[in-house]
Amino acid sequence: MPDLSITSANLANVVQNIAAHFDSVAKERNIQFELNTPETCKKQIDVAKIELAILNLISNAFKSTPDLGRIQCSLNPNGNSVWILVGHRFLSGV
Numbered sequence: 425m426p427d428l429s430i431t432s433a434n435l436a437n438v439v440q441n442i443a444a445h446f447d448s449v450a451k452e453r454n455i456q457f458e459l460n461t462p463e464t465c466k467k468q469i470d471v472a473k474i475e476l477a478i479l480n481l482i483s484n485a486f487k488s489t490p491d492l493g494r495i496q497c498s499l500n501p502n503g504n505s506v507w508i509l510v511g512h513r514f515l516s517g518v
Contacts, residue, residue, distance in 0.1 A: 428470045435465040435474070435506060439499050442478045446486060453491045461499040467506060481510040488512060 443459045450457035485495045489512040500507040 426473075429472065430468050430470055432466060433469050433471050435467045435469060436461040436463060436499055438469075438471060438474055439478055439497065439508065442475055443482060443497055445479075446482055449486060450495070453486075453493075455486070455489055455491065456494040458494070458496045459498075460496070462501060465499060465501050465506060478508065481508065485510050485512045 439461050440459065443457070446457060449455070482495070482497060485497075489495055493512055495510070495512045498507075498509045500509065
């Protein structure tokens with residue numbers, strides 16, 4: 425089992441920092457990239473492992489979304505747990 429390095433961190437900041445790396449790609453490909461996070465979401469997490477997981481989720485969404493598409497990333501605290509949702513939609517031009 426891999427070692428975990430658990431610390432208290434603001435998960436909202438972690439998600440926002442990872443998402444910021446995709447702003448230029450979204451702009452270049454005309455993808456609407458929406459990020460919805462609370463201001464703070466303090467949790468006990470392994471920051472490096474969570475960063476990698478979020479990076480993979482968002483990266484996969486960009487890989488499977490065509491130009492002019494839409495990607496939404498949401499962080500939803502729910503008691504002791506947190507939902508991180510990443511989804512994409514195709515937008516049809518008229």
